[in-house]
Amino acid sequence: MDKMDAALRQRLSAAPDAIVGLIVRTDGDPTPHLNRLGEMGLRVERQFRLLPGVSVTGRAGSALSLAQEAWVLKIEEDRAVSAV
């Protein structure tokens, strides 16, 4: 299964230097992988435990590389929400 949808992959590829905010779901506790995220140039904004994962910001190109990591299950945009 693709780790990110085609539209997001296209957006990231089109502007690899753009700074993006993403939610990354991980295979279990993300703590062991925080250093690796840093090495890839991604800043961890929040860490989640009920749905294991992190929110990160960083270059779109780094986010594309993240999809190659075995412990990454899914990558999606950290989408905007608003009061309704």
Next chain:
Amino acid sequence: MAAYKIAYHLQSQVRSVAASQPLGVIVRHRPAAFVAHAAAATTEVAVSHEFRLVPATAMQLPAAQIEALSRDDSVEYIWPDLPVHTCLDVSVPHVRAPQVWHAGFRGDGVKIAILDTGIDPHHADFAGRIRAMTSFVGGDGSDDNGHGTHVAGIAAGSGAASNGRYRGVAPGADLVIAKVLDARGNGAMSSVMAGIEWAVDQGAQVINLSLGGDAPADGTDALSTLCDQVVRQLGIVMCVAAGNAGPGPSTIGPPGVARWVITVGAVDDADALTRFSSRGPTADGRIKPDIVFPGAGIVAPQAARAAVGRPVEPGYAEMSGTSMATPHATGAAALLLQAQPGLKPEAVRRALVAGAVDIHDLPTAQGAGRGDVFAAYQRAIRPVPDLAGGGSGSWLDRLRDVFGGGR
């Protein structure tokens, strides 16, 4: 000018606006050809409603033409068509919450989490009941927008600042407050997710999310997935706004599209679905919303630093949206949980949908119908029998089966 035929407030309004400014009026007239006459007089008259039970017509016309209209022999009187609002002292009795209070349940001891723009902790309607508050977008959780305070008041305001007039649905419930939206009412999914984890840690039993993202969506996003996990694995009820992107189909975004949350649309005080209330189905074909509650022109607590809402009287403002409908459901859930402490989220949802009043709209617009808190309470204390003889118990679930919109 036949001034005696024009309501005093309307005369003032006519004098204070430009001659070309369209004004809404209600004209009482003698039966027969009045409307045709008015239409013949000007093409700028827009008739919005002709009443059947009284000889009257609602219309919009330029201010300057109201005087001319008053001289028409067939016209008896002209009123301004004033905006109306549904105070909590209307909407809360309308959904029959006070009957549950009279049975001894006001939400006491039940912890409601409001994840929104924060709360005004000094508003008298919440005195002594805010158990925890924090912020995931800076600051301390104080409301610099007004939306969150309004939402919290609908769910659990005591009405103390209005001598009990504007009481929320569960006026005895405790509150935990996470500010996840900024002063403009905007935020990110990740902030809401962090707020949910915090609310779980605070022991919240019901979580209110009067917020949403863009539609269409299928509920596989991280926020919707987390919501489903919290409901299914942790047994916490979540009530989520459908959104205000109606009336088109498939206009519910995340997390309103999550499978196991109670997704709430909005009706007015006459039980007509509001035009703005987002409609289902979800992108993967499931029926949403689950239920509708009043959400048009609701008067509820106003934050001291409120930037939104129309002030109505000191400490209270009017707002509309599925955001306002959702805390009616949240308060209802709190009442049910006090009455039946072991109730699982699915049982709360079933009680609410089984007790709902059909308002004769599409299932993808009204869900099961308009919530009736007392009917839900009666079902919660005597669980709904499984009429289908196994499997799903409520008519909505059977409807889902028919439409292939199962969870």
